Amino acid sequence: GESVGLHLPTLSVQEGDNSIINCAYSNSASDYFIWYKQESGKGPQFIIDIRSNMDKRQGQRVTVLLNKTVKHLSLQIAATQPGDSAVYFCAETPGFKTIFGAGTRLFVKA
Amino acid sequence: KAGVTQTPRYLIKTRGQQVTLSCSPISGHRSVSWYQQTPGQGLQFLFEYFSETQRNKGNFPGRFSGRQFSNSRSEMNVSTLELGDSALYLCASSGTGGLDKNIQYFGAGTRLSVL
Numbered sequence: 001g002e003s004v005g006l007h008l009p010t011l012s013v014q015e016g017d018n019s020i021i022n023c024a025y026s027n028s029a030s031d032y033f034i035w036y037k038q039e040s041g042k043g044p045q046f047i048i049d050i051r052s053n054m055d056k057r058q059g060q061r062v063t064v065l066l067n068k069t070v071k072h073l074s075l076q077i078a079a080t081q082p083g084d085s086a087v088y089f090c091a092e093t094p095g096f097k098t099i100f101g102a103g104t105r106l107f108v109k110a
Numbered sequence: 111k112a113g114v115t116q117t118p119r120y121l122i123k124t125r126g127q128q129v130t131l132s133c134s135p136i137s138g139h140r141s142v143s144w145y146q147q148t149p150g151q152g153l154q155f156l157f158e159y160f161s162e163t164q165r166n167k168g169n170f171p172g173r174f175s176g177r178q179f180s181n182s183r184s185e186m187n188v189s190t191l192e193l194g195d196s197a198l199y200l201c202a203s204s205g206t207g208g209l210d211k212n213i214q215y216f217g218a219g220t221r222l223s224v225l
Contacts (some may be wrong), residue, residue, distance in 0.1 A: 042218055102152040
């Protein structure tokens with residue numbers, strides 16, 4: 001069936017280092033791929049998106065890479081800060097649906 | 111613009127009872143989706159409503175139902191509650207044009223505890 005999965009359920013990084021969160025997807029019909037961040041006690045919030053016809057997009061301290069050949073998506077966070085500690089979800093959007101991955105918890109060590 | 115509002119924030123019920131959760135989407139958004147999130151788990155899709163019609167449905171039993179009103183506000187109902195229904199229920203709305211139709215804007219959720 002359709003699925004979006006993550007390679008690592010938890011990731012621990014040192015403050016100031018770069019973080020890379022990976023995601024595998026299975027639906028080739030998705031138009032957009034989106035990353036969300038969920039902090040404790042809050043709902044997920046949009047971070048960055050990438051269209052299916054792109055392979056890289058940069059935001060403020062974040063970069064998303066899309067490899068359609070192997071159906072792989074990654075989120076890179078530069079100079080990770082304590083405020084980046086959260087659960088990160090990837091999502092794909094085939095048609096009117098949004099399919100979320102299982103989530104990766106990012107711990108930032110001071 | 112005000113964000114997505116969910117009420118109540120917390121709810122305690124006992125097995126066998128029913129519960130209704132409410133969601134007010136961002137003004138102008140016509141799509142409302144509901145998700146169940148259990149501790150340490152991801153987001154399990156329940157259903158999505160668009161212009162008062164259920165457009166997509168996840169793999170949940172018929173005890174879970176929802177509806178959407180003409181002002182786009184939505185409710186979800188869970189009947190005959192089970193202990194396993196204890197979870198955070200998240201509502202998300204999305205717009206109708208361009209990227210906005212793909213982004214889910216989430217509320218803070220309703221935390222339901224079933225005793």
